[in-house]
Amino acid sequence: MTALEKTGKYILIFLKYFSLVFFSFVALLPVVSCVITAFKTDAEYQNTNVMTLPESWFNFGNFVDAFNKAGMGRAFLNSTIILVCVLLFSTIIGTQLAYVLDRFKFFGNTLIRNLFLFASMLPGVAMQISVYEIMYKLHFINSLPGYIVMMCGTDVIAIYIYIQFFENIDISLDESAIVDGASYFTIFYKILFPLLKPAIVTACILKGVGTYNEYYCANLYLQDKTRLATVATSLYTFVGPLGSKYNLICAGVIISLLPALIVFITCQKQIYSGLTAGAVKG
Amino acid sequence: MGAQLKNTRRRKKRTFSEWIKSRDGQKVLVMVAFMIVPLVLLAVFTYIPFGEMVNFSFYNMKYIGARKFVGLKNYAKVFSRDDCFGALKLSLYYMGGSVVQLSLALYLATLLSFKVKGGNLFKGFMFFPFLINGIAIGFIFKFFYTRGFVFDTVLQWCGFQLDNLPYWLKDRSINNISLVGTSVWRYFGQNMVLFIGAIMSVDSELYEAAMLDGANKFQQFKYIILPSIKTIFVLNVILSISGSLSAFEPPYVITDGANGTGTYFVVMHEIAHTQQKVGLASAMAVVLLGIIFIVTIFQKLFFKYVFKDSTQ
Numbered sequence: 001m002t003a004l005e006k007t008g009k010y011i012l013i014f015l016k017y018f019s020l021v022f023f024s025f026v027a028l029l030p031v032v033s034c035v036i037t038a039f040k041t042d043a044e045y046q047n048t049n050v051m052t053l054p055e056s057w058f059n060f061g062n063f064v065d066a067f068n069k070a071g072m073g074r075a076f077l078n079s080t081i082i083l084v085c086v087l088l089f090s091t092i093i094g095t096q097l098a099y100v101l102d103r104f105k106f107f108g109n110t111l112i113r114n115l116f117l118f119a120s121m122l123p124g125v126a127m128q129i130s131v132y133e134i135m136y137k138l139h140f141i142n143s144l145p146g147y148i149v150m151m152c153g154t155d156v157i158a159i160y161i162y163i164q165f166f167e168n169i170d171i172s173l174d175e176s177a178i179v180d181g182a183s184y185f186t187i188f189y190k191i192l193f194p195l196l197k198p199a200i201v202t203a204c205i206l207k208g209v210g211t212y213n214e215y216y217c218a219n220l221y222l223q224d225k226t227r228l229a230t231v232a233t234s235l236y237t238f239v240g241p242l243g244s245k246y247n248l249i250c251a252g253v254i255i256s257l258l259p260a261l262i263v264f265i266t267c268q269k270q271i272y273s274g275l276t277a278g279a280v281k282g
Numbered sequence: 283m284g285a286q287l288k289n290t291r292r293r294k295k296r297t298f299s300e301w302i303k304s305r306d307g308q309k310v311l312v313m314v315a316f317m318i319v320p321l322v323l324l325a326v327f328t329y330i331p332f333g334e335m336v337n338f339s340f341y342n343m344k345y346i347g348a349r350k351f352v353g354l355k356n357y358a359k360v361f362s363r364d365d366c367f368g369a370l371k372l373s374l375y376y377m378g379g380s381v382v383q384l385s386l387a388l389y390l391a392t393l394l395s396f397k398v399k400g401g402n403l404f405k406g407f408m409f410f411p412f413l414i415n416g417i418a419i420g421f422i423f424k425f426f427y428t429r430g431f432v433f434d435t436v437l438q439w440c441g442f443q444l445d446n447l448p449y450w451l452k453d454r455s456i457n458n459i460s461l462v463g464t465s466v467w468r469y470f471g472q473n474m475v476l477f478i479g480a481i482m483s484v485d486s487e488l489y490e491a492a493m494l495d496g497a498n499k500f501q502q503f504k505y506i507i508l509p510s511i512k513t514i515f516v517l518n519v520i521l522s523i524s525g526s527l528s529a530f531e532p533p534y535v536i537t538d539g540a541n542g543t544g545t546y547f548v549v550m551h552e553i554a555h556t557q558q559k560v561g562l563a564s565a566m567a568v569v570l571l572g573i574i575f576i577v578t579i580f581q582k583l584f585f586k587y588v589f590k591d592s593t594q
Contacts, residue, residue: 016393016398017398017399019389019390019393020390020393020394020398020404021404023386023390023408023470024403024404024407024408026467027407027408027410027411027467027471028407028410029426029432029436030411030422030423030425030426030432030467031410031411031414031422033425033426033431033432034422034425037425049435050425050430050431050432050435051432051435051436093319093320093323094320096315096316096317096320097316097317097320099316100312100313100316100317104309104313106313112317112321115324115329116324119324119328119329121524121574121578122328122332122571123524123528123530123547123570123571123574125528125530125547125550125551126335126528126547126550126567126570126571127327127328127331127332127335127567128554129335129338129550129554129560129563129564129567130331130332130334130335130338130564131327131331132345132554132555133331133334133338133345133560134326134327134330134331134334136345136346149323150327152323153323153324153326153327153328178305183308183312184308184309184311184312185312188312188316209413212415213413213414213415213416214415215415215416215417216416220555231415232415232416232417232418233417235417235418235421236417238421246425246428249421249425250421250425252421253418253421253422256415256417256418257413257414257415257418260413260414260415261410261413263413264406264409264410264413268402268406272409272475272478272479273479275472275475275476275479276475276476276479276480
C-alpha cells in the first residue's frame, strides 16, 4: 500500500467516525441540555447559561416538584392501567386474528387483510374528527375503558409480525394435533400460542412504547386532566403560567421519558427487529 | 344401498348442534370467535367514522345540535379560504426535510453496516429520539430554540454572534425550517435502523465475494447495498410524501401553528375541535385523503416503471 493510499484510508476512517460522533451529538444535544437544566436550582437557572453544568448533580428538587405539580403519580397509575389492558387485549385479538388469517383459506381472507392495511394508511388526526362523534355516542369520552377499547383497535404492524411468525410454524404441527382430536381452540392456545412468545414480546414492546407515548387521542378523549391524565398528557400542566420555568419543565420531561429509556436499553434488539419486520411487510 | 341412502338423508338433516360439533362447524365457529372483535373494532373506529366523515362534509354542523345540509359549500370553502388549501404549501418544507432525512439515514446506515467500533452505541444514540413522546418533544424544542438558549449557545461556540441569529420559532423566514429540523431529528435514526435491517438481510457471502473480486466500498454500496434496500427505500419515499402532506406534530406541539407555521392538519384540527366547524374540517380531511390517495397511486406506478427499466 503506498503512502498516499494509506493517508486516503485514514481520512476515510476519520470521516466515518466524525460523521457518527457528530450526528450522535446532534441526536443527544436537545435531550442532554434538558438533563443539565433539570438539575439546576431556580437561582442557578436564572443566572447561568443553559449549557453551563449544574453545581450539583444531586439536586433532585425539580424532579420532586415536577412530579407533584403535574400529578404524575396518578398519571403513572393511569398509564400503567392503560398499558396493561391494551397490551393484554391487543395481544389476544391480534394473535387470534393472525391465526385465522394464516391458517384458514376462506372467501374474504385477502379482503380482510387489505381492509386492515388500508386503515393503517389513513392519518389518525383526520380520522379523529368523526371518531370523536362515535366516542361521544358511545359515552367513551372521559372514560378510561373507552380510551382503552379505542387503543386496542387495528394495529397492522403487530398483525404482520404474528402472521409472519405463523408462516414459519410448520402446519404439520396443527395437522397432527387435529388427527389426535384436538379442537382448534386447543391447537391455538395449547400448541401455537406458547410458540409465538418471541413475536408477542416484539409486538408488545412496539405497541407498548406507542401506547405509552400516545398523547393526541389521550388529550382529546381524556379531558379530565386531574383524574384521567396519562404520563404524556400530564406534561400539559406546564403549558401556561409555568411555561418559562424550564428547570421544572425539563425535570418533568425527563421523568416522562425514563420508562421509554429503560425499555429501550433492555430491549434494543427486539425494538430494532420489530420495526424492521413490520416495515418490510407493510 | 338402503343404508347409504339413509346415511345421506341423515347428513342433510343434520341438526345444528351436530353441525357445530363437526370439523366444518368447529372451523366456522373458531373463525367467527377469533375475528369478530378485531373486525368490530375496525368497523367502529375506522370504517364507520370514515363514512361519517364523508357524510359530515356535506353539512354545516357541530358535534352536538342541529345540522344543516349545505351540499358542496364546505368543499368550495376548502379551496377558497387561504388558511385551508394554502396551508398545503408548507408541505414543501416537510418534503425537503424528508429528502434530507432519508439521505442522512441511508448514509449513516451504510457506515454502520460495515465494521465500526461502538456501532451499537452510535445506533442507539441516533435512534433514541424516536422513542420520546410528542409533548416532551414539544417542550424540548421550545427550550432548545428559545433566544439565547441551547441552539444559540452552541452556535456561539462555533463563532456566531447572537445579534446575527434569528428568532428560530418566530421569524417567518426560518421557523418552518426549524420545525422541519425537529422532525428530521426525531425520525432519521428510525429510518436508519430500517435501512440497516434491510442491508443486514443480504447474505454476507455476497460481500466476501465482492471483496475477492476487488470491488471497493463504493461499488459494494452501488451493487449490493442499494438493490437490497430498494423495497424499503421506495416504501419510505412513498410514506414521506404522504407524511409531508399530513404534517402535524411539530407545529402542533411546538408553535401551536402560530406565526405562519400552521400546516393543513393543524388548521383542520383547530377548525374541528376548537371552532367546532365539523363539516368544514371533514371536507378538508376528505380532500387531503383524496390527494394522498392519488399521489400514492402515481408514486407506485412511477416506481414500478422506473425500477422495471433499471433492472433490465
